[in-house]
Amino acid sequence: MARALFPKDARFLSRAARACKEILVDGAQQDAVLSRFGDDASTTDNRKQIAQLVIPVIKHHGLLNYIIHQAARAMEMSIPNDKERHFFSCVVIFHVFKNRIENGSLTPFSDAEKKEITLALKNPRPRIDDETCMLVSGAIHLDVHALLREKDVVERWSILHSHPSWFIDRLRRLLPDERVERILQAQQAPEAFFLAVRDASTLDRVARFLASNNIVFQRNKMLPSVLQISNLTGAKRRLIEKKWINVDHAMIQDLASVAVLEALNVVEGDVVIDACAAPFQKSAGIWWRNAWPGTIIAMDANFERAASNAARLPAGVRRFIHVAVADAARLGSSLRGIVPDKILIDMPCTGSGSLAAYPELKARQRATDVAFFSRLQGQILESVLDACIQMHWKDVHVVYSTCSYYPEEGEDIIDEVMDKIELVDLHDPRGPGCRLAGFPAGWKGHACSKKVVRTFPDLNDGSKAFFIAAFTPKA
Structure with a gap:
């Protein structure tokens, strides 16, 4: 226990605490922060250890924060306002509770475990401040499982699985509680x-x-x-x-992203527009799946972001992808003279379907984000449909996708344009998305539900949660 509680080098704890603060408080990008802190580490093993501290602490921050507050109350301590000290405490508490948190058991510590930890706290190596040691001492005497049992189901799951309560409320409107809990558990598991x-x-x-x-x-x-x-x-x-x-x-590539490209059904010779391409992963996937020097136009409205993402593509892929700094909301005026066979609209969205990969989104998202992105998605889709009419793109095959659970970003958007499109049945084993025939359909109660596809982490091996629809515009 003492070895798991106190790593040999305290720098791992402080680096992990700083990384957590930068990601959760300062809003820095997870990948960039981990890369920088990993480069500062002296060995590959050190880089791994830092990542193994940061991601779980972010994933379980809600639960760790709850344990810290309960321990402080039990020890009659005040909670420090310093965010880096807070995350240092989170990292140490995670070390103590690691097996219990990852197993989802949260059973009380045995007397033998308490004794071993208490002895380790008297002379910790490396040195850990007295305040954190007091929090650990208070935490190991908590019966967290019993404390959570007293709460209603939404608050209990919100703490236990470190998800915002409004997110859980939304899922409960769509699914039975058994499925909701499985999804929450899947999103707390290591990223697939x-x-x-x-x-x-x-x-x-x-x-x-x-x-x-x-x-x-x-x-x-x-x-x-x-x-x-x-x-x-x-x-x-x-x-x-x-x-x-x-x-x-x-x-x-994530399973859900592969499913999007299956729905797009690109064949040799196709001209493809990736209308919301950043970070160009699906553009690269389109080329890679077909391995031909065809025409792939990757659009991004932001020049700096487009240049940065393009530079990160492998050289062998980059030379076959034409980057267009253009706004998908003005598609017709941006791409005059182009006659596409396929259009992919992988929409900007809340990213609620990617919480396992980017757990910091749980802290950043607000319920109001759903309405914002829904409006934006509707505007972009209307722009694409208008461009198809204006540019006489009669037979173009369009795929609309979002990495989101919310019907406001999926079924609601497609239902709004049903009079303007011919929806492709992605569950038809003879259709262009025939390999998706076994995937779940959309949320019930929508006009498009039976022909669209959804992916879920609990049903699809830990994949991201995506909504996928395919259609051709009506003339």
């Missing part, structure tokens, strides 16, 4: 990690590489070309370091 394989001929080579590197994997039941990778420490880094990953034989 998928590898899309281009074709059957390369599957054996990829499988041999994974096996030789002791990376555990299994083929996805819904999309057999997608391999689900056990999220072992360093597995993603080892794959990224292989030159053929993301360029040749396989690509790191």
Whole structure:
């Protein structure tokens, strides 16, 4: 217990605390912060240890914050206002409760465990301040499970799974409580990690590489070309370091993103517009799946963001993607002379479906964000439909997608334009999205529900939660 409670080097604790503060309080991007703090670490093992501290603390921050407040009350302490000290306490408390939090049990500590921790607190190595030691001492005497039992279901889940209560309320309007809790648990689990394989001929080579590197994997039941990778420490880094990953034989891509590209159904020779392309992952996926120097136009309204995202693409991919600094809300005027076969509108959205990958969004999102993004999505979709009419794009195949649970960002938007589109049935085994036939349909009670697709982390191996619709505009 003492070894798990106190790492050999206290710098890991303080670095993790600073990283958590920058992400949750200062609003910094998770990937950039982890990259910077990882570069400051002296070894690869140190980089891993910092990441292993930061992500779980952010994921479980609501629960850790609750434990700290209850421990402070029990010890008759005041909570310090200093945010970095707060996150330092969170990191240490997570070390103490790690197994209980990750197992979801939160059972009380045994007398033997309390004794061992109490002895360790008397002379901690490395040195931890007295105030944090007092919080730990108070925390190990709490019966957190009993405290949470006294609360109503929404407040209990909000604390236990570190999700905002309004998010839980919204899910409960759509799903039975059993499913809601499974989704919350799935979003607290380690981020799922998928590898899309281009074709059957390369599957054996990829499988041999994974096996030789002791990376555990299994083929996805819904999309057999997608391999689900056990999220072992360093597995993603080892794959990224292989030159053929993301360029040749396989690509790191979430199952839901692969489903979006299945719905797009790009074939050789297609002209494709990726209307809301940032960060260009799906543009790269379109090229990678087909491996042909076709026409892919990736649009982004922000020049600096477009240049930055394009620069991060592998060189072999970048030269086949034409970046257009243009606003999807003014599609017709931006792309005169282009006749697309396919248009992807992967909309800017709340990102509520990506909370496992980006748990900091739980702290940043507000209920009002849903209405804001819903309005924006409606405007962009209307612009695309107007452009299709004005530019005489009669037979263009359009895919609309959002990484969101909320019907306001999915079914409601499509229902609003049903008189202007011919909706493609993505569940038709003979249709263009035939590989999606086994995926869940949309939320019930909407005109489009039976023909659209949703993905869920609890039903689709930990994938992100996406809404996907495909259609052709009416003439």
